[in-house]
Amino acid sequence: MSFTKDKSRAKRRQDLNRMKRRARRIYPHDAAAKCANHLQTCSCYACGNPRKHFNEKTLQEQRAEIAAAQEMARAWPVTNGPEHQSNL
Numbered sequence: 001m002s003f004t005k006d007k008s009r010a011k012r013r014q015d016l017n018r019m020k021r022r023a024r025r026i027y028p029h030d031a032a033a034k035c036a037n038h039l040q041t042c043s044c045y046a047c048g049n050p051r052k053h054f055n056e057k058t059l060q061e062q063r064a065e066i067a068a069a070q071e072m073a074r075a076w077p078v079t080n081g082p083e084h085q086s087n088l
């Protein structure tokens with residue numbers, strides 16, 4: 001048995017205990033902290049994935065797309081394209 005494996009096991013147990021403490025704080029009625037790994041107990045339309053219920057992208061995906069578009073605009077700025085010419 002190697003030291004590294006014991007260390008990672010200890011780390012996993014420590015992390016799980018930390019997540020269980022947090023789960024018990026959020027859901028005090030769940031003493032076993034069954035949702036410690038994900039903290040989600042409901043998948044109704046308000047809590048669930050918007051792709052499932054509304055066919056929309058998640059906030060995380062929307063933020064990633066905006067960040068990617070901004071990165072593209074920074075990398076290749078269009079200063080004299082047709083979208084920058086005034087129509088007046």
Ligand SMILES: [Zn+2]
Nearest residue numbers: 042043044047
């Ligand atoms: Zn819900």
